[in-house]
Amino acid sequence: MELLQAIETRRSVRGFKSNPVSEATLRRLLAAAACSPSYTNTQPWEVTVVTGAKREALGQALHALAQAGLAGKPDVIAPAQWPADLARRAGEHNARRFKALEIERDDHAARDGLRLMNYQFFGAPCVLFLWLDQSLSEWSTFDLGLFTQTLALAAHGLGLGTCLQASLTHYPDAVRDFLGVSDSKRLMLGLSLGYPDPDAKLNSYQSSRAGLDEFVRWYS
Numbered sequence: 001m002e003l004l005q006a007i008e009t010r011r012s013v014r015g016f017k018s019n020p021v022s023e024a025t026l027r028r029l030l031a032a033a034a035c036s037p038s039y040t041n042t043q044p045w046e047v048t049v050v051t052g053a054k055r056e057a058l059g060q061a062l063h064a065l066a067q068a069g070l071a072g073k074p075d076v077i078a079p080a081q082w083p084a085d086l087a088r089r090a091g092e093h094n095a096r097r098f099k100a101l102e103i104e105r106d107d108h109a110a111r112d113g114l115r116l117m118n119y120q121f122f123g124a125p126c127v128l129f130l131w132l133d134q135s136l137s138e139w140s141t142f143d144l145g146l147f148t149q150t151l152a153l154a155a156h157g158l159g160l161g162t163c164l165q166a167s168l169t170h171y172p173d174a175v176r177d178f179l180g181v182s183d184s185k186r187l188m189l190g191l192s193l194g195y196p197d198p199d200a201k202l203n204s205y206q207s208s209r210a211g212l213d214e215f216v217r218w219y220s
Contacts, residue, residue: 001157010153012207013161013192014117015200016124020051021193025158026126033151038143045147046131048179055127058178063119065171072170075186085214093207100205118167122202124192129168129175131185144188151191161196164189 026049038044050058082090103110121127130148132140152162168175168190175187196203 003153006153006157010156011161012163013194013196014122014163014202015197016122016161016192016194017197018123018125019195020125021160021195025160029151029154029158029160032154033147036143036146036150038146039139042140042143044132044136044140045144046133046185048129048131048181049126050129050179051126055121055125058127058175059120061174061178062168062171063116065174066116066119066167070171073173074166074169075172076169076188078166089210096208097205101201115167117202118165121168121192122163123197123200124163124194126193127168128191128193129179129181129187130189130191131181132188134184134186141188148189148191155193159195160193163192165192166190168192 030047030049033045034043081087098105098111101114103114128151130144132144148164152164155162166189169187172187175181175190176183176185181187
């Protein structure tokens with residue numbers, strides 16, 4: 001797949017086939033992502049890959065916490081309030097997504113069911129958790145973003161799909177305890193990975209993008 005085509009056609013996938021992703025493929029993806037640039041070549045990213053029985057058990061544990069309504073305590077706190085333009089985009093996105101999935105505004109059960117699917121990794125056979133050391137600054141967060149985008153594009157180029165999920169960071173202590181990760185590591189992102197299921201209804205929705213005039217200023 002040509003690079004620009006991969007960038008322009010990558011999308012979040014929320015419905016996966018059960019086919020496992022081979023270790024060789026995972027290693028190839030991670031090696032490609034490791035080519036990402038980083039501040040003074042620090043390469044700060046750390047990754048845990050969870051598949052098989054471990055993935056099933058972890059998904060059950062996280063789903064139980066979310067279903068019980070336990071308040072999340074993420075390592076990375078979301079903004080208390082978005083700037084107006086960003087809040088508008090998020091609101092429009094959610095409205096379009098629920099409409100595409102034929103979920104009514106007041107159908108709280110359906111909306112909650114959709115939320116809980118995050119903790120089942122949308123059926124993906126593999127989930128990755130991305131970490132940074134607690135001591136690192138915003139520069140390293142930027143570096144991790146570069147790593148994540150490279151990983152998502154490499155996966156897309158190999159016919160795989162990804163879903164980048166803030167939801168999977170809501171219970172970082174549970175993930176750390178389950179995987180034996182040190183308390184000195186911040187859970188930055190969860191990423192479901194697998195082969196997309198084209199027949200999954202969740203994959204029928206495509207998010208929109210802001211036009212260039214909304215975020216670019218030209219000077220000459």
